[in-house]
Amino acid sequence: METIERRVLVVEDERVIADAVAARLRAEGFQVHLAGDGPAAVEAARTIRPDVVVLDVMLPGFDGLEVCRRIQAERPVPVLMLTARGDETDLLVGLAVGADDYMAKPFSMRELAARVHALLRRAEKNQAHxxxxxxxxxxxxxxxxxxxxxxxxxxxxxxxxxxxxxxxxxxxxxxxxxxxxxxxxxxxxxxxxxxxxxxxxxxxxxxxxxxxxxxxxxxxxxxxxxxx
The missing domain is CATH 1.10.10.10 (Winged helix-like DNA-binding domain superfamily/Winged helix DNA-binding domain)
Known part of the structure; x- marks a missing residue:
C-alpha cells in the first residue's frame, strides 16, 4: 500500500482540474505538489524528486512533451500524461520522450488514481526484482x-x-x-x-x-x- 511519503507532481495549468486531481490523490495517501507551467514543472521535479508525475500536454512556457523530455534526461521517473488530443502522432511523441502512460480528457478521477498506483507498483517491482x-x-x-x-x-x-x-x-x-x-x-x-x-x-x-x-x-x- 502506498504511503504518505510517496510524492506526486501534478502539472496542470487549469486550476479546477489541478485541484480536483490533487484532492483525489491526497485522499489516496500521496503527497501532492502542483505546477502550472513548463519551467515551474521542471524546477519542481528537480527540487521535489517526485515518485510519479501527472503531466498535462498543453502548458504555458513550454509544453508537456518538453517537460517530460527534460525531467527524464535528469532523472527517470514514471509519467502519466494527460491530453485533450486524439492524434496518435502526439501520443507517440509523448511515449518517445519518456511518458509511461496517458489518459485523454475528460477522465475519471478514480481511473487516474488507479493508473498512478499501477505506475508506482511497477516501478517498485522493477527495483525489487x-x-x-x-x-x-x-x-x-x-x-x-x-x-x-x-x-x-x-x-x-x-x-x-x-x-x-x-x-x-x-x-x-x-x-x-x-x-x-x-x-x-x-x-x-x-x-x-x-x-x-x-x-x-x-x-x-x-x-x-x-x-x-x-x-x-x-x-x-x-x-x-x-x-x-
Missing amino acids: AKKNQLQLGDLEINSSERRVTRAGVEIHLTPTEFDLLVHLAGRPRTVVPRERLLAEVWGWADASGTRTVDSHIKALRRKLGADLIRTVHGIGYALEVDR
Missing part, C-alpha cells in the same frame, strides 16, 4: 540489472515502460502474448480498456529496434521474433 543478468536473443541483448538494450552492438534508448514490455516479450520468445496479459503484467491493469496503450508502445519499440523484431497476431497480441 532487478537481477544482474544478461539475456541474449539473436542480435538482441538485454541487460536487466543496468536496464540497457543493444541490437547488433548498437545501444538503444528505451523508456522504462518500453523496456518492461520488451522484457516480458523476451521472456517467452516466438510465443504470442495477448494484449490483456501485457496490460496486466506490464501496466498492472485489471481490465482490457487500455489495449491502445499496448499498441502505441509496440509501435515505439518497432521504430527503435526494427520493424522485423515484433510480430503482430491480429486480434490476439504480439510475439518477439528472435532465436532463443
Whole structure:
C-alpha cells in the first residue's frame, strides 16, 4: 500500500482540474505538489524528486512533451500524461520522450488514481526484482540489472515502460502474448480498456529496434521474433 511519503507532481495549468486531481490523490495517501507551467514543472521535479508525475500536454512556457523530455534526461521517473488530443502522432511523441502512460480528457478521477498506483507498483517491482543478468536473443541483448538494450552492438534508448514490455516479450520468445496479459503484467491493469496503450508502445519499440523484431497476431497480441 502506498504511503504518505510517496510524492506526486501534478502539472496542470487549469486550476479546477489541478485541484480536483490533487484532492483525489491526497485522499489516496500521496503527497501532492502542483505546477502550472513548463519551467515551474521542471524546477519542481528537480527540487521535489517526485515518485510519479501527472503531466498535462498543453502548458504555458513550454509544453508537456518538453517537460517530460527534460525531467527524464535528469532523472527517470514514471509519467502519466494527460491530453485533450486524439492524434496518435502526439501520443507517440509523448511515449518517445519518456511518458509511461496517458489518459485523454475528460477522465475519471478514480481511473487516474488507479493508473498512478499501477505506475508506482511497477516501478517498485522493477527495483525489487532487478537481477544482474544478461539475456541474449539473436542480435538482441538485454541487460536487466543496468536496464540497457543493444541490437547488433548498437545501444538503444528505451523508456522504462518500453523496456518492461520488451522484457516480458523476451521472456517467452516466438510465443504470442495477448494484449490483456501485457496490460496486466506490464501496466498492472485489471481490465482490457487500455489495449491502445499496448499498441502505441509496440509501435515505439518497432521504430527503435526494427520493424522485423515484433510480430503482430491480429486480434490476439504480439510475439518477439528472435532465436532463443
